[in-house]
Amino acid sequence: MINKYKWLRGCKMTDEGCSALTSALKSNPSHLRELDLSENKLGDSGVKNLSxxxxxxxxxxxxLVLCKCSIKEKQCVSLTSALKSNPSHLRDLDLSEKCT
Incomplete structure (x- = not known):
């Protein structure tokens, strides 16, 4: 079985890296099912692009796993808005401050 879980945990990704990642995913959106961006500093524009x-x-x-990403209220609003507009696929979102 192929593991489709893409681990980018703790790779020091910033706004710029998250923007590049989301841009790449926009060009080929249909295959990725699981994504772990935990322990990164995604920043406002990174979370906005992800949203x-x-x-x-x-x-x-x-x-989508974003634990220990220090997601702020403004970023949560952006994620919430995205999920309200397209609620059919995402079934698990981890925003906790403690990674397992």
Whole structure:
């Protein structure tokens, strides 16, 4: 069985890296099902770009792990808005401050 879980945990990703990642995923949105970006500093624009990607109905991500990313209220609003506009695919979102 192929593991489709993409681990980018703790790779020191910043706003710029998250923007590059979401741009790449926008060009080929249909295959990725699970993504772990834990322990990164995604920043406001990184989370905004990720939220925009989640709004795309062709992007079928089922699990998104953002634990220990210090997600702020403003960023949560952006994620919430994205999930309200496209609630059908994502079934697990981890925003905790403690990674397992």
């Amino acid at each position: 925009d990607l989640l709004k795309n109905p062709q992007f079928k991500l089922e699990i």
